[in-house]
Amino acid sequence: MTTTPRRGRRPGSPDTRAAILAAARERFARQGYAGTSVRGVAAAAGVDSALVHHYFGAKEDLFIAALELRVDPREVVPQLLAGGIEGAGERLVRTFLDVWDDEETRLPLLALLRGAVEPGGDRLVRDGFVRMVLEPLGAGLGVDRAELRMALTASQLFGLVLFRYVIRVEPLASAPVEELVATYAPVVQGYLSDPLP
Incomplete structure (x- = not known):
């Protein structure tokens, strides 16, 4: 029996956005910008990639958010x-x-x-x-x-x-x-x- 990956917010996690950011920081640090994908960040955070796009937009926007910069x-x-x-x-x-x-x-x-x-x-x-x-x-x-x-x-x-x-x-x-x-x-x-x- 195959299961469909759950979409949206992870069960039991009130702060999905923080989990995505933590996964993004770790991925960008380890693999660099070019080697990091939104799909990979989503998998590491345990969410669907559509949720990453929902919170952060494009990969470049996610990267800026992961750096926690107030200036874009x-x-x-x-x-x-x-x-x-x-x-x-x-x-x-x-x-x-x-x-x-x-x-x-x-x-x-x-x-x-x-x-x-x-x-x-x-x-x-x-x-x-x-x-x-x-x-x-x-x-x-x-x-x-x-x-x-x-x-x-x-x-x-x-x-x-x-x-x-x-x-x-x-x-x-x-x-x-x-x-x-x-x-x-x-x-x-x-x-x-x-x-x-």
């Missing part, structure tokens, strides 16, 4: 592209600091960053920041050698985050945002538009 990277990229390559370094550094300086936004980001050194955690950072922000930014700006330029940009920004927000090295930890923008923006702009060796 897909909405940030068009703002960064406004004005083209000129001034893109300043816009990127300013936006990055605005996001990280917001305490409510910073807490899940810190968890994500600290998790980057755990097995599979690197995929969340790579898929979350590189795939959803830097790659579209590089493509939208039309930079040459985009993969290298975006990796250099990421190294600069994550170095700043590490020293300012994680290990809190002074004077970076308490430096005014405008001072940091003035210092870092030309460097990031150079990664985006200056000739590379």
